[in-house]
Amino acid sequence: MAMDGPITQAQALGTLPLGQGEAARFFAASRFGGIDCLSATFVSHAYALHSHETYAIGSVLAGCEVWNARGRRHHAGPGDLVFNHPLDVHDGAPLDGGYSYRMTYPGLDFIRLVAGSIAGRVVTETPFFPEPVVRDPEGARLFTAAHAALEENHDGLAGEELLLRAFGRMLVLHAGLGEAAIGREAGPVARVRSLIEARYGEDLRLDDLAATAGLSTHHLIRAFRREIGLTPHAYVIDVRVRRAQDSLKSGSALAETAAAVGFADQAHLTRAFKARLGVTPGAYRRAVAG
Known part of the structure; x- marks a missing residue:
């Protein structure tokens, strides 16, 4: 019934x-x-x-x-x-x-x-x-x-x-929805890339990134991946891992580094770091410190 x-x-x-x-x-x-x-x-x-x-x-x-x-x-x-x-x-x-x-x-x-x-x-x-x-x-x-x-x-x-x-x-x-074509969006993508490089540690929102680009959210994701080879979120993680490398080279602790670059905790830093560099942040820190 x-x-x-x-x-x-x-x-x-x-x-x-x-x-x-x-x-x-x-x-x-x-x-x-x-x-x-x-x-x-x-x-x-x-x-x-x-x-x-x-x-x-x-x-x-x-x-x-x-x-x-x-x-x-x-x-x-x-x-x-x-x-x-x-x-x-x-x-x-x-x-x-x-x-x-x-x-x-x-x-x-x-x-x-x-x-x-x-x-x-x-x-x-x-x-x-x-x-x-x-x-x-x-x-x-x-x-x-x-x-x-x-x-x-x-x-x-x-x-x-x-x-x-x-x-x-x-x-x-x-659902058979037609997808709008995208051209080269070097300028809009560059603006978003610069914003991410400057604010990677923040809790960024896709709407804000799209507004910076002057594109819709879906268009931004596609255009960013076409220009950079990564989606906006993947690029944020990439930048955070690079900044974590800098922090670890300076001798910072793992938990301190994770918080400083925008990861939720040390475990999230470890997963992202190892996925991109093949070693854990701890192993990397020991290697660069030695």
């Missing part, structure tokens, strides 16, 4: 208690005006038929989810992306032992803004995903990385950039 009127995902989840081995965590993506996000594992929990006023966009990490929507029965597993439109009536249940998934619930206005950034025009129509589930391992990987970054909330720019890239890919590949 369908529930009366659109409801939030939290209300849908609250109709039945969670069983053994099940977990669900809601959090808000603050950089996007508090978009609801859900990370959950279900073994026996089944949703009743319901609808939302928002989209429901996500990916299954493990296992298999089965649900009814748009007059058909669907299955989703790892590597699949799931799309429900506002007011799509749907349910959801585990199949063969359960499933884990990550979901977002963006509103129509937000998806239109993302679509406009991609298309290079004001989008007034409702972006439509013809298939409720699509096979897209790369898109699922990108979305999962974005969702995890938003949940950890250690690096706001990372979650912001990753989610916009994930939604952008979905709209172009799975």
